[in-house]
Amino acid sequence: MNTNKDITRAARLSVAPMMDWSDRHCRYFHRLMTRHTLLYTEMVTAPALVRGGAVHLLDYNSEEHPVAVQLGGSDPKELAAATKMCVERGYDEVNLNVGCPSDRVQSGTFGAVLMRDAPLVAACMSAMNDAAQGIDVTVKCRIGVDEQSPDEVLPFFLETVAAAGVSRFTIHARKAWLQGLSPKENRDIPPLDYPLVHRIKAAFPTLHLSINGGITTLDEAQAHLDVMDGVMIGRAAYHDPASVLLGVDQAIFGDIARPRSAHEVVEAMYPYIEAQLAKGVRLHSITRHMLGTFTGRPGARKWRRILSEGATRDGAGVALVAGALSRVPEHVPAS
Incomplete structure (x- = not known):
């Protein structure tokens, strides 16, 4: 539905994919607050679509555009098949999850554990790109996992995956600890490193990079947008949607229409x-x-x-x- 230019503009502010939260009812509600913000689905696993036939997981309301679907998986052929299904249903973007730290995701060899295997992610994204028919394919990742040095692993990861034809990434500015922390703890305990992500943007000026993690207000988003191409907000947009979303079209996108109350x-x-x-x-x-x-x-x-x-x-x-x-x-x- 959207051109690449439209979806890139929408990515200036996005609402994160959130398991059990960002379903189609939530997205419809959020869309009534903002016309321009990019909305993401919950993560849908490629095996569920391709092997399980759970295509109902891709259902959405046409009013949700611009809307992106997030996939989980690590098999290039399976992800390509899932991407084709998403494109056929009219999604504006297909995103690969390289950030979720849950045990269930690790056991399927996808999510944050893929930060350890940039060449595999590149192979996945290349296959997805071939299936995407011109729709943007993107990646949401962490700055690293476990004992990795983010200053080393993140530039290598971006270089490797960008070479496969990916130009947009969302970076959660925390490490994921795959051992010792629960998924909930992984959202709060690893320290945020905004300066690192800002430096990475300076080092990769041709990539469209969004920052995610701990951002709760439009003022904070605006400050990051002085450096970054986009900002993704998660839990704050869910728990206090009016504060985050009711003024976003005017503050971030320059819309002159009066926001709804x-x-x-x-x-x-x-x-x-x-x-x-x-x-x-x-x-x-x-x-x-x-x-x-x-x-x-x-x-x-x-x-x-x-x-x-x-x-x-x-x-x-x-x-x-x-x-x-x-x-x-x-x-x-x-x-």
Whole structure:
């Protein structure tokens, strides 16, 4: 749907792929807050698509564009076949996960463990590129794993993989420790090294490099964009989406349209909720992604409580959401 130029522009600010969080309902909700930000799917494994036939994992709403799919895998032929499936379904970008540190991912020889094998990643990306029919193929990686020296391994990794035809990378500015830390701990405990990633950008001026990890506000994003080509925000965009996404089109993309208010976004979800409920989707599957809409505002606790307690009940629908919304003052007086 998007040209390479369009998707590159959208990558100035992206919402990270997040397992169990960035599903199609979450992405639809986020898209109502921002027209331009690049949205990513949860990681979908190539074996699940190619061997398991789980093509439903690629379902999305046409309103989500620009939207990228993230694949996990390490077999070039399998990743090429999965990429073809993604392209046929109209995704704007196909991304390879070289950053996830979970045990399950390691056992499949993909994710962050691939930082140890840049030539294999290059082979994977070359095969994916051949299958992509002009759609961007990209990589999300760490600065290194375990005892690797990021100053040595990251430049080698980028050089090797870029030679396979990859021009866009997102770099999570932390190492991954494959032994001794859980996936959750790997998101927080290894120290962030923003200066390293900034230096890498200076060393690779022709590559489009986005930075990820620990970035929580648009002001922080703007500061990184003075150096980097793009910024990816993860958990902050999920837990406090209004603060991150409602002003992003104006702040990052120069859009002059008035942003929606958080109330308007919730109300704009009503037709989508009705349509999904008619297909048999339970309300909780949608509203669980909306709990942080009013984070830090009066009424936020009541909003969360009403949705958390009521959305799993049989027959719960838009009326419950509207009732929860009524407990949140629309206009908060200035302090």
